[in-house]
Amino acid sequence: MQLLLLVIGFGTVLAGYVHPEQIHLSWTEEINQMRVTWVTYLNVPAQAAYRPILCGNVPTPSNFTLINGETKKFHEGSHFWEYQHIHTAVFNNLDSNCWYEYKVKNLGVWSKTYMFNGRTPDTNATFRDVNNPFSLVIFGDWGTGPNGQYTKHLLGEETLTRDYLGILHMGDIGYNLDSDDGKVGDTYLNMVESIAATYPYMTLPGNHEKANNFTHYKARFNMPNNGANQGTNYFYSFNLGPAHFIMYNTNPYFDDMNTTADADLETQWIANDLALANKQRDIRPWIITLAHHPLYCSQDWSNEDSIEDCGEQPAVLKPIFEDLFYSNSVDLALQAHVHIYERDAPIYKNETIPSQYDSQNMHINPNAPVYIVGGAAGNRLGTNVPASKTPQPWARFLSNDYGYGRLTVFNKTHMLWEQFSVLQLTEIDYVWIIKDQARYKPVLLN
Ligand SMILES: *[C@@H]1O[C@H](CO)[C@@H](O)[C@H](O)[C@H]1NC(C)=O
Ligand SMILES: *[C@@H]1O[C@H](CO)[C@@H](O)[C@H](O)[C@H]1NC(C)=O
Ligand SMILES: *[C@@H]1O[C@H](CO)[C@@H](O)[C@H](O)[C@H]1NC(C)=O
Numbered sequence: 001m002q003l004l005l006l007v008i009g010f011g012t013v014l015a016g017y018v019h020p021e022q023i024h025l026s027w028t029e030e031i032n033q034m035r036v037t038w039v040t041y042l043n044v045p046a047q048a049a050y051r052p053i054l055c056g057n058v059p060t061p062s063n064f065t066l067i068n069g070e071t072k073k074f075h076e077g078s079h080f081w082e083y084q085h086i087h088t089a090v091f092n093n094l095d096s097n098c099w100y101e102y103k104v105k106n107l108g109v110w111s112k113t114y115m116f117n118g119r120t121p122d123t124n125a126t127f128r129d130v131n132n133p134f135s136l137v138i139f140g141d142w143g144t145g146p147n148g149q150y151t152k153h154l155l156g157e158e159t160l161t162r163d164y165l166g167i168l169h170m171g172d173i174g175y176n177l178d179s180d181d182g183k184v185g186d187t188y189l190n191m192v193e194s195i196a197a198t199y200p201y202m203t204l205p206g207n208h209e210k211a212n213n214f215t216h217y218k219a220r221f222n223m224p225n226n227g228a229n230q231g232t233n234y235f236y237s238f239n240l241g242p243a244h245f246i247m248y249n250t251n252p253y254f255d256d257m258n259t260t261a262d263a264d265l266e267t268q269w270i271a272n273d274l275a276l277a278n279k280q281r282d283i284r285p286w287i288i289t290l291a292h293h294p295l296y297c298s299q300d301w302s303n304e305d306s307i308e309d310c311g312e313q314p315a316v317l318k319p320i321f322e323d324l325f326y327s328n329s330v331d332l333a334l335q336a337h338v339h340i341y342e343r344d345a346p347i348y349k350n351e352t353i354p355s356q357y358d359s360q361n362m363h364i365n366p367n368a369p370v371y372i373v374g375g376a377a378g379n380r381l382g383t384n385v386p387a388s389k390t391p392q393p394w395a396r397f398l399s400n401d402y403g404y405g406r407l408t409v410f411n412k413t414h415m416l417w418e419q420f421s422v423l424q425l426t427e428i429d430y431v432w433i434i435k436d437q438a439r440y441k442p443v444l445l446n
């Protein structure tokens with residue numbers, strides 16, 4: 001009996017060392033690929049297996065293909081024994097018509113099997129589903145703890161019942177990945193596994209990732225490598241159907257965080273990337289930027305943090321990015337950091353720029369980027385900040401409910417942004433961005 005209890009107890013302790021954990025997917029810089037990243041505590045070879053199970057609507061019986069990946073030993077904390085092994089493997093030659101299932105291995109033990117959609121970003125014009133709508137879940141500032149649980153529950157239900165293409169997380173991930181010798185990061189990545197192992201989970205760094213030169217952020221995620229980012233996951237772009245997405249790192253533009261990245265290198269890369277995207281505007285008319293710190297949000301003058309987040313920091317970013325985005329006709333600038341949801345009108349130089357037609361929930365042929373702050377997913381630091389009592393003239397909707405956004409790109413002319421409250425269990429805001437072919441061209445600044 002005692003022996004049995006001992007064996008069970010030992011088994012429980014070992015469980016963490018047996019099952020692969022923190023499984024998450026991401027798109028790569030290549031077409032028709034999906035990368036999986038996972039963690040073991042034993043130093044075992046990185047092995048994964050995948051197979052198509054449904055192509056079109058036809059079941060596709062096939063055996064698993066076993067593949068080998070790569071392993072990095074990662075020192076999580078301050079003690080010599082706090083190592084984990086971060087594995088990655090790439091599923092190749094995916095067919096965008098197919099659903100796949102996959103699993104990852106730790107020594108002799110396979111993880112549970114997850115499914116993913118073979119539709120990946122396409123560096124070329126031809127996206128098989130160019131006329132099919134696709135949706136992404138988008139938010140920033142999501143962590144563990146009671147506040148994080150709100151969004152977790154709804155995301156779980158939502159993502160089980162809807163066909164999303166991916167999840168975009170605009171920084172402040174887990175609060176903090178490095179806290180408690182990395183255990184908070186481990187807990188967070190296990191918390192999001194059910195969705196991040198099913199949908200590519202694309203990240204960019206917020207201020208909460210900056211510890212030790214973003215060590216944990218760089219080690220735990222694998223975002224597309226574009227050469228300029230040197231594999232740091234700091235900034236990259238990808239195309240989905242008729243839309244071009246740019247994910248970038250706002251941290252190096254602030255003095256106290258200027259320790260890791262070359263800000264000029266990043267700015268130059270963004271300018272080049274925008275120029276390239278603009279050359280392909282006839283096939284990919286939408287350009288969407290995502291970053292952590294906002295260029296625009298309404299200040300709450302009673303709150304010092306808000307004065308910094310919506311006043312001082314935007315004052316640093318605007319001279320660098322505003323003309324770049326405006327002159328390249330960026331359609332939508334998504335931001336986070338402030339623990340709030342705020343949707344603004346098309347803005348340039350602190351002014352609302354009229355579209356051909358504007359209403360509360362629609363802009364037809366906008367003439368400047370629409371700015372949105374989506375930092376309400378559920379930070380671990382405390383409750384969300386109150387919505388500003390002094391919304392700026394360009395503010396269209398504010399809420400401090402926990403929640404997340406959904407972007408649906410219907411086609412070359414129609415895009416829909418929606419915000420969901422996990423407190424009210426309903427959609428609280430939406431905006432249509434609509435434009436016709438004539439508006440694909442960049443604006444010329446004097
Ligand atoms: C799967 O593997 C088994 C055993 O090797 C083999 O008999 C079977 O034909 C394979 N099935 C497919 C669809 O390749
Ligand atoms: C994608 O573009 C590359 C480089 O321009 C080209 O070599 C390749 O054939 C293209 N693939 C498709 C499917 O068009
Ligand atoms: C962070 O990176 C910078 C530049 O590469 C380096 O000078 C600095 O020592 C690094 N800091 C830490 C804590 O590793």
Ligand SMILES: *[C@@H]1O[C@H](CO)[C@@H](O)[C@H](O)[C@H]1NC(C)=O
Binds near residue numbers: 258261262263
């Ligand atoms: C931050 O880095 C930029 C170069 O990217 C440099 O010009 C600037 O002086 C740095 N600022 C500080 C406070 O170190």
Ligand SMILES: *[C@@H]1O[C@H](CO)[C@@H](O)[C@H](O)[C@H]1NC(C)=O
Binds near residue numbers: 350392393
């Ligand atoms: C933006 O405009 C509003 C009034 O419309 C003004 O109160 C605010 O100070 C302006 N902000 C900046 C940064 O110029």
Ligand SMILES: *[C@@H]1O[C@H](CO)[C@@H](O)[C@H](O)[C@H]1NC(C)=O
Binds near residue numbers: 413
């Ligand atoms: C684009 O999508 C919108 C919204 O679903 C639809 O009303 C419109 O007809 C579509 N346009 C084309 C050309 O399919």
Ligand SMILES: [Fe+2]
Binds near residue numbers: 206207208292338
């Ligand atoms: Fe932040």
